[in-house]
Amino acid sequence: MKKLFCLSILGLLLTACGGGGSGSSNTASVVVNDPGLSFIPEALNVAVVEGQSKVTVVRATANKVFSGTVNVGIIDTKGVTTGKVNMTAVSSFAYDVALEVSGKLPIGVYDGALEVRLCKDSPEVCNQPHPGSPWKLPYHIEVKVSGSIGQVSIDQLKYRQISKITVTGENLAQTNVIMPFCLSLTETGNTSSTQRNFSCKIVGVGNSELSIISPKGTKLYSMPVVIAQANPPQVTMKTSLGDMVVELNPAKAPITVDNFLTYTENGFYTNKIFHRVISNFVIQGGGYDADLKQAATMLPIKLEANDLSNLRGTIAMARSAVLDSATSQFFINVVDNIALDSCTQSSCVATQGYAVFGKIVSGLDVMDRIRQVPTKQASGMSDVPVSPVIIYSATQTR
16 A cells, blocks of 8 residues: 655745645745755664554654755555654754554564655656655564463352453453353453453353453463353243243353343242243243233343254243344243244354243143133234233242
């Protein structure tokens, strides 16, 4: 990428007239001969952190006054600068020129030279250069990885408990922590470029990884994370037609299981009903009471596409046509409904399907009794049981 930063001579040296593009130059006439231009430092040696720009200053000094019209251009053929140029007069013959090294450069080393042109015509063409023009300003730019990790500590790794993560090192300000089993990873406490503190709720189980990523996506650090769980959680649902025990699968649907357990712990499902019963499809509940009044819910959760199939006896989240809209309502598949799956034999699609998060391990006969109840239309809804099928309670029993 070729960049031209347009400057103009005024008095004895330079003033800025914009950056980037071909631009246009202001002009001035002065009287002299034998031009010369020197730079301090003679070469730019700059180290920057990836994702961050950095301003470096060069002092340009003229040993003689330039005669006639002078247009000045700084040519950047490799795009290592942003195009921002600021100049400050130090004396009649010297200016400090501030150039900004680009924050978009990938990690690596860049060697080259900026070309400084003094021209009687346009610096971009420079068919009429002043004697001595152009001058080369060599550069050596090293773009380093953002963040140097010293130590990472985690206070506890327990299912559905709050975990605190502490990261120490250097240049940590823009680094990101990623841990798939963490729900609502939040930065906490006093943070600095040498220490960052986070907390999150552990909602998954099994083997995972904690990673620290630079602003450009480079993995700076990783460590294995294991959240053990002896047995998957179970919820016992006592209904007016009998009890069902649902075993949940946090390994496949961590966010969904945590959401369901939170509603359960809060007693939300007490005295809710199965408001939608279709004998050859599903029984759906968890949103309305016996008067068909809908209860206020927590915020919707993300649709978790997984390879659990909507088979007979499985439980999944109900939602609207909006993918990430599930709240409290669930349905139990009373027959195999593989058309509701997110995954096929070849692939999973996160933009379709309904998230299965468990299965009935006791009480399939109760499910079958519920599916057989007579239904009616009520309050603008179809398939509402004539006699309410009430969920007396939902309690985590393992």
